[in-house]
Amino acid sequence: MTSPLTALAGLISSGVQTLESAYAKEGLSFPSLDQPFSPGPLDKDPDVAATTRLIVAAAHQIIATVRAPMDTIQDYAPAMYMSATLGLAVDVNVADVLKDAGTQGLHVHDIGExxxxxxxxxxxxxxxxxxxxxxxxxxxxVFSNNxxxxxxxxxxxxxxLKTDKLTKYEDxxxxxxxxxCTDEAxxxxxxxxxxxHEAPADVDAPFNLALKTPSKLWNWYEEPGNEWRGRRFNAAMKGxxxxxxxxxxxxxxxxxxLKPGSTVVDVGGSVGTVTILLHKAYPHLKYILQDLEPVIGDAKKFWDAQSPKSITDGSVTLQAQDFFQPQTVKNADxxxxxxxxxxxxxxxxxxILKNIRAVAAPSTKLIIFDSIMPHACPEPGGPPPPPFPLLxxxxxPIGGFLTMMDMQMLNIINGQERTLNQFVELGAVTGWKLDGVKPGILAALVFSPA
Structure with missing residues (x-):
């Protein structure tokens, strides 16, 4: 049987060959790490993305395999310096200073000035x-961008960028x-x-301990002096x-x-970026976009710019609604x-889910678009495992990102990325049963009233 080390090396070798072949078919060389990023035709190719994930997974596992355990611990434990230095570089605009310096770079004396x-x-x-x-x-x-x-x-x-903090992170x-990530998180x-460890009952999240505030993150962003952080967070989430x-x-x-005229409610849908996708693809349906009053004000501007006729003809309705309050739209499809x-x-x-269940008809469907947290070990009845000996x-590439997001949710808002069983359990205690799941980077979990 092939050893884990040999198998990992093989995955990397074959993956590299696949990538170089894909780029060669486009008449391209694989991008150099030393050159600034430039969008290319294969950036969103699903096959290239899948191969890249395997290479990255194998590369990290082979490092963990061959490196002395203490060396790995010495790498992981002080990882806060990566966050701190990266945050400083972004805050003082180092990449922007180097933008026009080209590959020859700029001396640190000039960058520092x-x-x-x-x-x-x-x-x-x-x-x-x-x-x-x-x-x-x-x-x-002498340093340059790569x-x-x-x-x-x-x-x-x-x-x-130096003078206007409010718009610094736009686009x-x-x-x-x-x-x-390198500031409040x-x-x-x-x-x-x-x-x-201490689980203080009166504290929502570590964020509250660190920033010495009783406010939730969203409210904190609206407080005087934090507006620019709120704008920065929105820019990150939009990206x-x-x-x-x-x-x-x-x-x-x-x-x-769904029959023509069926009602679809986007609960907490922000300005409606998903509602507008659905409306364009399935114009035979009626849509209700719900969010808090200030967000609906922004939504009006969004729809006036993107599709004003949708509002005037009644095919899309904008509605102020707090999902912690009783749902006002009854018997939606x-x-x-x-x-x-x-x-x-x-x-x-x-x-949230009980408020929707209270007004659901027997035929109503609840769809949850969210990430499903995979276990690091094989799951009975789960998806086919990746190639041996990968986790x-x-x-x-997958578990690393989602476990990072899980810690981020816990850290700043006491949220959580959930396993499939946790979604099923959440549905069970709120009156919903899972009908099926369409997997993806965001899964679509479809529930019916229990």
Whole structure:
């Protein structure tokens, strides 16, 4: 039998050959790590993405396999320095300073002058990052952007970035994500162990301990002085949402089976980015978009710009509604929630789902678009395992991201990414039974009244 080490090496070798062949068919070479990122024709190719996931999973597992255990622990334990240095680089706009420096780079003295940081300390920070393949040290103390750091370049000119904090992260999702993770989330993570160990009854999440606030994250973002952080968070989430293909929603349920005029309620649907996808694909249905009053105000502007006729002809209705309050739309054919449940603990989700169940008709369907947390081990009746000897959840590319998101949810809002069984259990205690699941990077879980 092939040894785990040989099998992992084989996965990497065959995967690399597959990638290079795919790029060769397009007349391209595989992108260099030393060059700034440039969008290419294979960036969203599903086969390339699947091969990449296998390579990354195998590469991380082979490192964990061959490296001395203590070396791995010494890598993981001080990982906060990656967050701290990356956050600093984004905050002071290093990638933006290097944007026009080209591959020859810029001396740290000149970078330091532009970002107003001591060059010796800045060189230490950038060398730490370059050693981990974020930025490149071209010659001693001379740094340039590379494929990874170039995605941190923001959309506005450098002088505007320095003076206008409110708009700093607009149209810069990668920088916004880093900023959020390395600011309020990093500060909160220092209290994660205390929160789990002591479980203070009057504290929602580690975030509250770290920021010394009783407010939930969403309310904290609206407090004076934090508005720019709220804008940054929204920019990060908007960028994350754009990674989801529209087919996750338009093909996640058999919408064609609904009779003309059937009512579909988007519960907590923000401005309606998913509702508008469904409306364009299935115009025979009636849609009701629900969210809090301020969000519905933004939704009106969104629909006025994108599809004003949908509002005036009554095919789409915008409705202010708090999903913790009794649901006002009764007997709808479909209620759906997109990335709502992972924002809340079970106690809150019980209220949300019971409010919908109270007004559901026997034929009503509840659709939950959310991630399903896979176990790191094989599951009875679960999906086919990946190639030997990879972890059942594929490690870093799939399980790594979702377990990170799970910790992030716990850390800042006491939310949770859930396994399939946890979704089933949540449905059972709120009067819903699971009919089926369409898997994907966001799964579509379809429930009926129990």
């Amino acid at each position: 532009k970002v107003d940081i001591d060059e010796v300390k800045l060189a230490r920070v950038l060398r730490y990052l370059a050693t981990r393949h974020v930025f490149k040290e071209v010659t001693p103390n 494929r990874i750091s170039s995605v941190l370049v923001k959309a506005h000119p450098l002088e505007q 810069a999702p990668a920088a916004a994500f880093v900023g959020h 990093l500060a909160s993570s220092a209290f994660l162990a205390e929160y789990i 994350g949402g754009e990674h989801f293909p529209s087919t996750l929603f338009t093909e996640g349920y058999d919408w064609k089976s 479909v209620y759906f929630l997109r990335l709502i449940l992972h924002d809340w603990p079970d106690s809150a989700n019980v209220k 059942a959840n594929l490690g870093l």
